[in-house]
Amino acid sequence: MARTEDPRSAPPIRWGILGAGNIAGAFADAVTQHTRAQLVAVGSRHRDRAERFATAHGIPTTHVGYRQLVEDPQVDAVYVATPHSEHREHALLAIKAGKHVLVEKAFTRNVGEAREVFDAAREAGVFVMEAMWTRFLPHVAALHQVIEAGEIGDIVNLSADHGQAFAYDPASRLFAPELAGGALLDLGVYPVSFAHDFLGVPDAVHAVGSLTQTGVDGQISIVLSYGERAQATLSTTLWAKTPTVALISGTEGNIQVAGSFYAPTSFRVQRTDGRVWTFDQPGTKGLQFEAAEVARRVAAGETQSPRLTWDDTLAVMETMDEVRRQVGVAYPGE
């Protein structure tokens, strides 16, 4: 089985972190502990938050305001870790300052905003990628290798779920329409992107959903269809912790990807000829793999990752737009 390259073998790069929130902290830890990159600056809307974050993660420079961060000449690449509603504006800010950008998932609110960001990146000649970290994980590389080797034959069905139980809080970004909350953009993007990764762009999208009191999607079940035989059955919810497993079934066998399928994990291959084997992944966190991908592509002078191209992200956004249209979720100003 081919091994994923060690993130420490990626060239050094100097990161600036835009938004001192929850995932930004996890990213900072992953970069510091598992790569040769430097965290040179953090930008926050609030001085105390910037300083607390900088102290916690050993970052030498703090900026109050995102413009100051993106204009910092020490910064090579900006990690946008703000709510979905802000991704377009913050990615454009960084691109216009000539910086490479890694934008948290979901990439933007909708495909139109995503196109604007990629058009700006094309014009500026900078690297941009959606931070869909699952694509860069060792078990996902192994899954592709197994499937391409024909171990389970042709894929007939892929199923994946991502639900987490969140207490209802209208002030939380997860429930706020103005911050582009809802299950789909936060959690459902993982099963949707996973299906796109293994099956490509669907010919048809079917979705059924229920909304929260705030009018964002609380729960959605999705069926994607591909040609005559292949389908993906996906689900997402803000109301229950689901197993977060993925199953890929083919004409010659199936693969059971243990929860959480979107994070480093193991899988079990069960062939119709009776052979069974497992891929065991030591439990680690995984944001360092996407960070290493950015460093490698930037050093190579590339503007996209071949594992997650701009077209790949646009296709995922298009699927999610169609799901939201069917479920009846629109964000203010869309």
Ligand SMILES: NC(=O)c1ccc[n+]([C@@H]2O[C@H](COP(=O)([O-])OP(=O)(O)OC[C@H]3O[C@@H](n4cnc5c(N)ncnc54)[C@H](OP(=O)(O)O)[C@@H]3O)[C@@H](O)[C@H]2O)c1
């Ligand atoms: N990869 C993963 O595993 C993972 C996990 C969780 C979330 N995410 C993604 O990461 C992004 C951020 O999620 P999070 O959980 O880190 O959120 P969070 O803890 O709320 O942090 C978001 C940060 O964005 C900044 N911000 C800028 N404008 C804002 C606004 N209008 N309202 C609220 N905050 C604003 C704030 O930073 P300052 O106040 O410091 O400026 C805030 O701390 C989302 O895209 C989410 O889907 C990814």
